[in-house]
Amino acid sequence: MSSAEEIAKAAKVAFEDSQLVPSAERVNALRHIREALQSNKNEILAANRQDLEAAQAEVDAGRMSESLLKRLDLDKGDKWDSMLQGVSDVAELPDPTEIVSYAKELDDGLELYRVSCPIGVLLVIFEARPEVVVNITALAIKSGNAAILKGGKESNRTTQLLSQAIAAGLAQSSLPETYVQTIQTRAEVSSLLALDQYIDLVIPRGSNSLVQNIQNNTRIPVMGHADGLCSVYLDESADDEKAVRVVLDSKTDYPSACNSTETLIIHESLLQTTWPVVARALLEANVRLLCDAATLSALQTLSPPPPNLTTLTGPSTPESYTTEHLTLTLSVLALPSLTAAVRFINAHSSHHTDCIVTESERAAAAFCRGVDSAGTFVNASTRFADGFRYGFGTEVGISTGRIHARGPVGLEGLVIYKYMLRSTGARGHVVGDFGAGGKQYKHVDIAAATLPF
Known part of the structure; x- marks a missing residue:
């Protein structure tokens, strides 16, 4: 079994390697994952029934709430079909990366672009709902982010088989199999929360106590909500x-x-x-x-x-x-x-x-x-x-914060941006050419801007 640090390192390497993979290949990976999930439906739902039986015993003993039990059932109503449809819907959404939201010509031959890009490695911790594994996988892959997922112990059997299907789908694409990984224990979570050199964002989905505990025990930015009041x-x-x-x-x-x-x-x-x-x-x-x-x-x-x-x-x-x-x-x-x-x-x-x-x-x-x-x-x-x-396809969670992403977090909430500056001048551009007695910045909008490279 890999250590938490090995898992985090592998996720970081997978993320970095994936940045040169065409976005079409991310869509291809999602289609393979959907097929793998459907092929393994019977086994996954059988595992889910075992989780439900164990959870019912916990409810009967007064150690688990009825509401948590209800969230665990993957075969209730159209939940399974909706989960698979969510993968397809996310695959069909526009690519949220490499979108230019600001473009200026600073000087003749000096162009500045603000371009959307993935956040990096996501650590997502959630309770009960096993379909969250698939929801977040779809959003992470489509938005170009690697992910480490931790479900509640009450859904371990289901989560393991969902993860195996996801890995099987990834194996049929050019994305690394370590692009989406799952962990099982609280000890692993504690270790991962200290690895801010590898993990870029933590997204908790669960009780108030879960969210507060994570916020109080990591230097990594946390995006999520505690209560739904x-x-x-x-x-x-x-x-x-x-x-x-x-x-x-x-x-x-x-x-x-x-x-x-x-x-x-x-x-x-x-x-x-x-x-x-x-x-x-x-x-x-x-x-x-x-x-x-x-x-x-x-x-x-x-x-x-x-x-x-x-x-x-x-x-x-x-x-x-x-x-x-x-x-x-x-x-x-x-x-x-x-x-x-x-x-x-x-x-x-x-x-x-x-x-x-x-x-x-x-x-x-x-x-x-x-x-x-x-x-x-x-x-x-x-x-x-x-x-x-x-219309986000699915969501990674709800954010009640006031920075970056707010409300249901879909693809747009899982990208940030970087600035790309390009000089096409014969001698390049240097800051020393500007200022008193030198050049003045033009700051002219570049119309209908798309990345030229």
């Missing part, structure tokens, strides 16, 4: 039907996802009108409501009262509004204005995705500009905050 605000002009549809989907479509809504904010004017309608729909969907005094009091007027009114409603606590429930539980409160709602969200959310339901363009504009989150939505479910739904 998303909210929906029902503005005073909210339409009842839209409110019901948006709130229900945001909460119940996939409660354990990070883009599921955890807090519902009601404008005080809606306490006797829209809120009872929305509350009844939520209770019919078996959503537990943790309410402040005003919203809880309004529920007592429901007539006829829903049969589960007393069992699924109760008072909230201050901690309710800073808790990522990841279940069919929703924290609710009433506020007197849009301004108050924006302030509450900025103070309590994780800056992931927040939504306003409103018929007022002015309120929508104020909300979208005032809320300091990676996604601000109008009359649309927070569940839309997803790289696949945005």
Whole structure:
């Protein structure tokens, strides 16, 4: 078994060697990987069932959450097909590298280009969802980055077989087989976090404690998010039907996802009108409501009262509004204005995705500009905050940071840029020719610029 340093060195060498590989070959590698995954589907899903059985035992023993178990199932619904489709979608996306975003002629025959390029070696650490191995592999390869992947121990069997299929696909391309590697232990992670000479970016996907632990134990830049504390605000002009549809989907479509809504904010004017309608729909969907005094009091007027009114409603606590429930539980409160709602969200959310339901363009504009989150939505479910739904093919994760990449991170979030300067002058160019008594910089735009070399 290779040491962590050997794995990191191999990844760095693979990345450096790959920079002269044509982008078409990266697409070719993705197609081979998709074929290898499909060929090994039965074995992979059998391993996933073993992981699920072991995880269920952990849930029964109280050592694992139900939400983590749900994320583990690779054969649920269309998850397998969506995973493979994600590989194909990423392969078909435009190449994000070698795009010129700035071009200037500094002097006759002296041209400056800002050109997109890969970040380098990515260390991606995630929990439960085994499909993340494939999602990140596709994005890393397409964007020209090497990757080291660490899944949770609860998905080890699945991850190993997915990794074998990926390696088999890479072996049929001109990319090194060490371009995408997987590790299994926490000790390896700890060692890798110290190897900033080889690893360029760490992307954690998982619990708050996981992200914070990584941020506190590495010098390597970290991109990611901790909690998914998303909210929906029902503005005073909210339409009842839209409110019901948006709130229900945001909460119940996939409660354990990070883009599921955890807090519902009601404008005080809606306490006797829209809120009872929305509350009844939520209770019919078996959503537990943790309410402040005003919203809880309004529920007592429901007539006829829903049969589960007393069992699924109760008072909230201050901690309710800073808790990522990841279940069919929703924290609710009433506020007197849009301004108050924006302030509450900025103070309590994780800056992931927040939504306003409103018929007022002015309120929508104020909300979208005032809320300091990676996604601000109008009359649309927070569940839309997803790289696949945005058209990124898939995503490496969600970033709630304020530099480089924000929101769902697809290909564009996995490239940075470099400056390329070229002189075509007969004697080359030197800085000493410019300044007092010498040449002056032209700084003229180069129209429709593409790299000339």
